[in-house]
Amino acid sequence: MSHKPIAGLSGASLVAGIFAYTRFNSFPSLIASFGVGSVMALSSMRIRDGMEYGYEGAAASSAVLVVPTLRRAIRTRTPIPATVCLLAAASTVYYVREIAENSKHAVI
Template identity: 75%
Template sequence: MSHKPIGALSGASLLGGIFAYTKFNSTPSLVASFAIGSAMLLSSMRIRDGMEYGYEGAALTSAALVVPTLRRTIKTRMPIPATVCALATASTAYYIKSLADYRRHAI
């Protein structure tokens, strides 16, 4: 399994927060994107290093990113939150499947 999708999504989250801050002066978006991006980066490093709870963290943080970006997409109809929402949804599905495969082979 790969740690790269969650690492890339971490960067997309950070860029989305920086964009929201510069365009709309949204400090909560900046703080939240750095918090969720940091958690995603930690999950990526845990998967890469073969540590426990990497897949769980990746699935959880991806799912946590879907909700605010979906709300922002519906509210603003802008392409950046829509793209981040789509990537987060795909990442959630990928890491749930990866977690199921990992647990199936561990038994």
């Protein structure tokens, strides 16, 4: 039950977007990474503060990040998109498990 994995992935997403923009002049990558990174940062703050939908936002934004980074990792065969893709997949699994764990302990 930690906000740190999604906060770290938010930073990695932002850095990867900036790297893609500077290296390949990819403006869509920059915009998308700032969008997904912002949702991740918001989810991190919601988890940290004990607010609702923090885990769901973290799982959804991590899952959204997997698809484009997987495509880019396959196409370019470079380590940065592959690493971000693996981190996003691990984050998705982590937060889905947290959601399942929290729903199991929920009082109805």
